[in-house]
Amino acid sequence: MDFKRAQEIVNSSNHIEVLYEGKAVWIAGLNPHNKTAEIQQGPQAVEGKKEVAVQKLVDNGVIG
Secondary structure, eight states: OOHHHHHHHHHOSSOEEEEETTEEEEEEEEETTTTEEEEESSTTOOSOOEEEEGGGEEEEEEOO
C-alpha cells in the first residue's frame, strides 16, 4: 500500500483490515520521513510491535 492510504486507514472511523505477511495487524503509528508503519497484533497489544515499510502492508478492505 502507499503511505497516503495508510494515513487514510489510521484516520478512518471504519475498521479496515490490514495484512502484513498474510496476518491481520493494527497500525499503531506512521513515520512520514521514512514511509514506515509501527504495527502490532491488535489495538491493545503491548508486545510484538514492529516497524515495517508501508509498501509491505496490504489493504484487505472494510470489515462490517
